[in-house]
Amino acid sequence: MEPFTPRPRTGPRKKITLSAKEYTKAIVEITGTIASVRRNRLTTDDIDEEIAVNGHLSRESRAKSQEPSFLAETSFVRAPLNSRVSSVSALPPSAKGKGKQESLDHVSLEIQEALILEDMLYILMGIEGSYITYHPDYSPEDDDPLQGIRFVVSPALDSSLRDLVERILPLGTYYTAISSFVELRSHLDFGLVNHALCASIRDMLKDYQTLLSQLEHAFSTSPQFSLQKLWFYLHPTIHTLSLIYQLVLELGSADDPSADLDSSSSSSSDPDEDARNEALGLGGAKLKAMLSEMDKNGLDVAGGSGIAVKGGEVLAILYERMQNMSGDPTAKTVYGTLLRDAGAPYVAMLRMWIMSGRLVDPYEELLVKESKFINRGILEIDYTDEYWERRYTLRDGSTLSGPSKRRAGVPLPRTVGGRLPGGACVPPLLEGWKHKILLAGKYLNVIRECGIEIRRDSTHSVDENLTMDDEKFYAFIEDAYTHANRTLLELLLRDQQLMPRLASLKRYFFLSQSSFVTHMLDLAQTELRKLAKSASIVKLQSLLDLALNADPQGEDTVFKEDVKVTIATSGLYEWLLDVVNVSGVIGKEHEPETHYEEPKKDKDDKKPMNAIDAFALDYTVKFPLSLVISRKTILRYQLLFRFLFHLKHVEQSLSSMWMEQKTGPWRAVLPHHQELERWRLRVFLLRARMLSFVQQILAFATFEVLEPNWRALEGKLAKVTTVDQLLRDHVDFLDTCLKECMLTSSKLLGAYSRLIVTCSTFAAYSGSFSKSANHAVDASQTPDGDQLMAKRWVILGKFETHFNTWFESYLNRVQFYASSENVSLLPLVVRLNSVKVGI
Structure with a gap:
């Protein structure tokens, strides 16, 4: 015995x-x-x-x-x-x-x-x-x-x-x-x-x-x-x-002592809420009968936090007891045996997740959870990219950037012990591996949803009896993560041609081919002058196709059919100012994603907007490339495109004004009308300074911001090793471009919007200035002379005052930011100082 x-x-x-x-x-x-x-x-x-x-x-x-x-x-x-x-x-x-x-x-x-x-x-x-x-x-x-x-x-x-x-x-x-x-x-x-x-x-x-x-x-x-x-x-x-x-x-x-109070209070719920739950399949007599039967059996399935002690929480308690009593050989043996046996189904669920991308967790015990109402179709309409970021998440709410704030879906900690309940409690042995576990399954899930069979080489065969206290188990997690990451990277970069796709985005959204933009502005000049609500998207799309087809053929032009015309519902600068005033900065990952949605205004507050101010491009891309070129990133591309396109439009308008002022009444010699000569010179000077300002901003954005950052992105993507790093580098590239183009600062954006609107309005008055010049030439031949010269000076003076005031304010702000926060603006300071002449 x-x-x-x-x-x-x-x-x-x-x-x-x-x-x-x-x-x-x-x-x-x-x-x-x-x-x-x-x-x-x-x-x-x-x-x-x-x-x-x-x-x-x-x-x-x-x-x-x-x-x-x-x-x-x-x-x-x-x-x-x-x-x-x-x-x-x-x-x-x-x-x-x-x-x-x-x-x-x-x-x-x-x-x-x-x-x-x-x-x-x-x-x-x-x-x-x-x-x-x-x-x-x-x-x-x-x-x-x-x-x-x-x-x-x-x-x-x-x-x-x-x-x-x-x-x-x-x-x-x-x-x-x-x-x-x-x-x-x-x-x-x-x-x-x-x-x-x-x-x-x-x-x-x-x-x-x-x-x-x-x-x-x-x-x-x-x-x-x-x-x-x-x-x-x-x-x-x-x-x-x-x-x-x-x-x-x-x-x-481990359950909170308030469990019985919670369960009893939940029984007397609001009738309307019961009806809603019944409609959603969350209530009804069957559910109440089941809960009542469970309560009779002594089951406190609610717990103080609504979750029974199960899954990762059980393993965490076992591991902590084993560690606290590690000096007792019997305790170490008993708790070690229980930990290995209890962890067997947990390890089996983990293995299926990181080997096939399938999450089989019927009792919500695993550290990974799935939001089944989110599917890949949401990428086509949703600006928050919920498929990638929120379909599969960690139950404890943590992300790669660190522990997150209190968020929906994360249960409250236990009042006894302070640990998260149920599956939200990550076993201590897996705490350092939880992000790789999450990403490995997410990568494979993307591959599986593309209809690609996931295969494992014979060299990846693993012992079926792996346990959490076995070093081989963590080597297996590392190997599964590496395999899933490498497979998805190859799918995106090689099979889905990610780099040519990004090059086409740069070509069309960053106006790398000026001939395309110039041709489009010439073809659609009449349509773009209409109000935004009156412009025909079908006609604009056909004109865009003509402009794109006239471009020289290149490797990235094969994707030009994916470029579509869209009309925004808000002006660029009003939209950006609303977003920046709410969130403080565009693109900050910890800000609520709803800040990317277009601000809604009352109909009475909206002013008629021209099609040129609402014109934007959209880009269609299929899954899985939509993970990288997502709606959120396309929105960033659209912001940069509208910024550059508006600059290009103002530059072309001022250039057309210069061409018009080279002939006719602008060049007539009237020695007896010196007042008109001075007025024409002041118009020439103001137009030249405005054109110089617009060209300097456009050159700075193109050659000092977009091109260097694009080259940096190409270098990073050539060395990228993980899918998550690829996504992060792409978003960081766009956020950097937005910041260095001064679209994320409310002070810079406010002064710049006033300044560029002044320039565009001045260009729109080109015909009025020409009529005034013609009238002045004709009036100078009459005995009464020109009686409207004073009015012309008043109108010109208003343009000069607005431009000089806002230009001085804008230059001071750029100098301040360049010396304190954003040194990348220093080249712009030099460029703007050349425009300052004449103030």
Whole structure:
């Protein structure tokens, strides 16, 4: 006979099977043996009394001693020692035990030990004995079953025996508590990790029950079996079961104490809310009945935070207990065994996720969660790119940039212990690997949704019995992440031609081919002068196709059919100012993504907007390239395009004005009309300064910002090693361009918008200035002379005042930002100083 110790798992268990013939024979023999035992089992006191009087057993006594049925005794399966008890459950509490009790005061010490030994065998299985009974305060209806049943010893027991008995008594409490835990936590709603944990604890209890059967056999056959020997064999087991008992208590108390209050308050909900839940499939009689049934079974599935103790939280508690008691070899062995067994289904779910991209987590135990309402079709209409960023996320809400703020979908921490509940609690062993686990599955999921079969080489074969405490498991995670990342990178860069796609975006949105823009402005001049709501998108699209077809053919022009015309609903500068004033900066990743949506204004506040101010390009791209060239990034391209396109339009208007002012009344020599000469020179000077300003801004944006940053992006993408780095580099490139083009600062943007609007308005007055010049030339030939010269000076003076004021303000702000925040603006300071002449 050996003391009970947990057996380490050395490998998979062999399955023991019987043939049909052997199985039938075994059933017959077992049934006959049980029937024989039951026929011969009598109440001890009645047998002794009848044998003392008659010297034999009567037929009535033998019939009376038989129990009604083996199947009726439901506790026999769980507690085989119950077969020694005669209808315990049928007796009143005062009469439970082995028939009539004999007071221990009148028997010898040897008899006391024999009687108490037999009682101890009952107690060790959680059964009340004759001289060791339930605690007076014990109530099966009110007491928590996870606390276990407490027992008390008869006060008449000799003190020398009492000491040993009280040392062994906790085993009964431990056993009943552990058995209740296994029964309760085996419910479906507690998840696979709890199921595996209960199975592992059940295996340990089987070893304990084997030990008890050996002790019972020794008690029945060996006259030398004593209480001291019982203590000797059970001593190591007490410590083992106490470790499991402490774990059971911690798992049972991990739920918040307010759970019952939450569940009771939720039952009296608003009728309208019940109706909405019913419509959404979240309520109804069936759900309430199920919750009620679960509550009857003692299941606190809500917990204080609405989530039961399951999944990663169970593994975290096990790991913490193992670490805290690492100096105890028995504790390390017990908790290590439980951690490996309980973690097996968790590891299996992780393996499927990082090897195939499929998330199979029916009880929400894994650290990764899926938002099933988000699909890849949302990329076509959504500006927040929810498919990539929010379809698969970590339950604890953390991101690669660090722990996030409190966000929707992340449960509150437990009030007891402070850890996140359920699957949101990442096992400590996986804390450093959680982001690679998330990304590996996301990468493979993208590949799988493209219809590409995910294959693994034979060199990637992995042992099926990996556990969380095995170094090979983390090498497997690293290998799976590397494989998924490399496969998706090859798909994007090689198969989907990402670089040519980005080059085409640069070509069309950054106006790298000026002939395309100039041709488009010439062709669509009439249509772009209309109001935005009156312009024909179909006509503009056909004119754009003509302009693109007239461009020289290149490697990136094969994607020109993906370029589409769109009309914005808001002016560029008003939109940018609204966005910047709300979020502080465009493109900041930690800002709410809703700031990328176009600001909505009341109809009364909207002014009629010309098509030239609302003209923009859109770009269509299919999955999976839409992960990189997403709606959010296309919006950034559109902002830069509208900024450059408006500059190009103003430059062309001012150039046309210069061409017009080279002939006609602008060049007429009128020596007798010196006032007109001065007025024309001032118009020439203002037009030249405006044109110089626009050209300097356009040159700075093109040659000082966009081209260098594009070359830097090409260098980064040539060395990129991860998909996430690829996405981040692309967004960083666009954000840098927006910042250096001064589109993210409200102060710079406010002054610049006033200045560029002044320039465009001045160019729009080109015809009026020409008419004024013609009228002045004609009037100079009349006897009365020119009477409207003063009015012309007033109009010109307003343009000069506005331009000079806002140019001075803009230059001062650019100089300030260049010296304090954004040194990339220093070349622009030099360029603008050349325009300052004449102020």
